[in-house]
Amino acid sequence: METAAINKDISEKPMVLEETGAPIAKGIFWPAVITVISLILFMIVFEVEAKKAISIIFSYCTDQLGFLYIWFGIFALVVCLWMGFGKYGDIRLGGPDAKPEFSRWSWIAMFFCSGVGTSLIFWSSIEWSYYYGAPPFGIEKNTQAAAEWAGMYGIFHWGPSGWAIYLLSAFPIGYAYYNRKMTGLRLSTACSGIIGEKRALGMVGKIIDILMIFGLVGGTGTTLAAGTPMLAEAICQMFGLTHTPGVDLMVVVIWTAIFTISVTLGLKRGIKILSDINVVAVFFLCAIIFVLGPTFFMVNVFTDSMGLLATNYARMALYTDPIRRSMFPQWWTIFYWAWWVAYGPYMGIFIARISKGRTFRDLTSTVILAGSGGCALFFLIFGNNAMHAELNDIFPVIEVMKNQSPSAAIIGVLMQMPMKWLILPLFIFVGFVYSGTTVDSSAYALATVSSEDMKEGQEPVLFNRGFWAVALGGIALVLMKIGGLGPLKTASLVVSVPLIFLMIISVFSLLKWLRYDYSHLHQPRRLESDAEKEAAQNI
Numbered sequence: 001m002e003t004a005a006i007n008k009d010i011s012e013k014p015m016v017l018e019e020t021g022a023p024i025a026k027g028i029f030w031p032a033v034i035t036v037i038s039l040i041l042f043m044i045v046f047e048v049e050a051k052k053a054i055s056i057i058f059s060y061c062t063d064q065l066g067f068l069y070i071w072f073g074i075f076a077l078v079v080c081l082w083m084g085f086g087k088y089g090d091i092r093l094g095g096p097d098a099k100p101e102f103s104r105w106s107w108i109a110m111f112f113c114s115g116v117g118t119s120l121i122f123w124s125s126i127e128w129s130y131y132y133g134a135p136p137f138g139i140e141k142n143t144q145a146a147a148e149w150a151g152m153y154g155i156f157h158w159g160p161s162g163w164a165i166y167l168l169s170a171f172p173i174g175y176a177y178y179n180r181k182m183t184g185l186r187l188s189t190a191c192s193g194i195i196g197e198k199r200a201l202g203m204v205g206k207i208i209d210i211l212m213i214f215g216l217v218g219g220t221g222t223t224l225a226a227g228t229p230m231l232a233e234a235i236c237q238m239f240g241l242t243h244t245p246g247v248d249l250m251v252v253v254i255w256t257a258i259f260t261i262s263v264t265l266g267l268k269r270g271i272k273i274l275s276d277i278n279v280v281a282v283f284f285l286c287a288i289i290f291v292l293g294p295t296f297f298m299v300n301v302f303t304d305s306m307g308l309l310a311t312n313y314a315r316m317a318l319y320t321d322p323i324r325r326s327m328f329p330q331w332w333t334i335f336y337w338a339w340w341v342a343y344g345p346y347m348g349i350f351i352a353r354i355s356k357g358r359t360f361r362d363l364t365s366t367v368i369l370a371g372s373g374g375c376a377l378f379f380l381i382f383g384n385n386a387m388h389a390e391l392n393d394i395f396p397v398i399e400v401m402k403n404q405s406p407s408a409a410i411i412g413v414l415m416q417m418p419m420k421w422l423i424l425p426l427f428i429f430v431g432f433v434y435s436g437t438t439v440d441s442s443a444y445a446l447a448t449v450s451s452e453d454m455k456e457g458q459e460p461v462l463f464n465r466g467f468w469a470v471a472l473g474g475i476a477l478v479l480m481k482i483g484g485l486g487p488l489k490t491a492s493l494v495v496s497v498p499l500i501f502l503m504i505i506s507v508f509s510l511l512k513w514l515r516y517d518y519s520h521l522h523q524p525r526r527l528e529s530d531a532e533k534e535a536a537q538n539i
């Protein structure tokens with residue numbers, strides 16, 4: 001195949017498996033550390049002002065600029081589908097002969113566990129209750145119609161558009177690294193086709209990577225913020241303790257220990273193994289709740305949700321509610337897209353790193369299908385189980401959420417189930433490991449971005465990996481102590497506005513490279529037979 005031959009040409013350099021880690025890129029590492037620390041210090045010292053300023057900017061971004069996120073969600077999905085199923089679908093990261101580094105199972109486990117964490121359990125359990133009480137499209141609240149939409153909307157927010165945002169920059173980042181043999185798995189490198197290599201290596205590149213780092217630090221904060229009280233509540237229920245801030249702190253400390261160990265062990269001995277364990281434990285937990293819970297209700301609601309989702313995808317994907325101004329899309333869809341974007345370049349780096357030997361088609365079909373399918377499974381089980389408890393007066397989810405906390409409601413539902421002696425400890429285990437696998441890969445990606453000249457097969461040096469893991473835990477601890485991860489979360493979402501443009505630039509860079517590297521695909525096809533020539537003349 002011609003495509004294959006050219007693919008080989010541009011990937012002739014043999015794979016080098018380095019023994020030592022890639023050194024720290026001081027020009028990125030220190031400015032990133034200093035920027036992140038000064039911003040956090042600033043938020044601590046000027047807490048009130050910072051909160052106010054950030055929330056004004058955030059409302060502006062979601063409200064006035066909301067359409068940007070909405071169109072970006074469409075853009076990401078269309079581009080990923082075209083990459084996978086268009087003329088470049090056969091391109092393989094690493095060239096036509098590259099073999100996958102990880103088995104399909106581990107590959108899926110890794111991108112799934114790095115892309116979503118304990119927040120998936122949190123939100124899948126209670127997201128429906130918000131939609132039930134304040135539904136979209138002018139539907140009356142707390143009605144049967146509201147419940148139908150409530151069971152489905154979360155699946156949309158954790159579905160194909162989100163996973164496409166995650167996958168989008170994996171194409172340019174992976175192609176630059178594995179096929180064009182550029183050193184550095186970075187967003188700046190992936191943008192270099194458009195902004196030029198000199199700028200990518202200079203100041204502009206550094207700003208791009210620092211923005212990406214800040215988005216990710218904040219995104220991780222959001223993850224830990226959602227998971228911490230829920231896990232702390234589960235621990236308190238199990239051991240009969242009172243839920244105090246001390247238990248929250250303990251959760252973060254245990255988490256930090258888990259992801260620091262995992263990331264310092266490296267990609268193959270740490271992150272991969274933890275992800276494999278996580279997927280098995282998660283499936284086990286889901287299976288128990290599925291069997292012991294209202295199985296037929298769950299499956300029936302899910303089936304109905306699939307119909308609603310399929311018929312209304314475009315409506316939801318483009319919903320801005322400009323006339324009624326219920327703020328539903330701003331508070332939900334746009335907030336979610338911003339959160340996916342904050343994680344986007346990191347997931348681009350991480351998916352690219354683990355996808356050597358995979359074709360563009362494989363990337364699109366597997367990441368989008370397995371990612372959305374995996375998330376939908378949580379809504380099927382955790383969401384519908386909780387909704388069933390509310391609608392059938394088994395447990396007053398909404399009341400507990402209002403009077404106590406969402407975490408108390410989530411654990412309260414599980415406490416109504418048979419075999420809670422098994423469910424609760426398993427839930428705690430999964431909770432810890434699940435965000436452990438998200439944050440270890442975040443730390444890995446941060447270390448990758450701040451590494452110099454990282455060759456294929458090489459990992460960032462140990463210090464770099466360990467540093468980011470401890471830093472992520474430390475930041476969460478400090479912020480929780482001064483009253484919540486809220487401002488950091490919002491700040492990270494504000495950073496997602498420039499990230500949208502950078503991710504678009506990286507896609508155009510890739511297109512430029514592909515047009516150059518596969519120019520034969522753009523020339524008119526030579527007409528071979530006389531019959532073909534004749535047919536062409538008759539058109």
Ligand code: NM2
Pocket residue numbers: 115116117118119120162222223224336339340343438
């Ligand atoms: N997303 C997928 O904590 C997490 O699950 C991280 C959340 C962006 C909504 C990702």
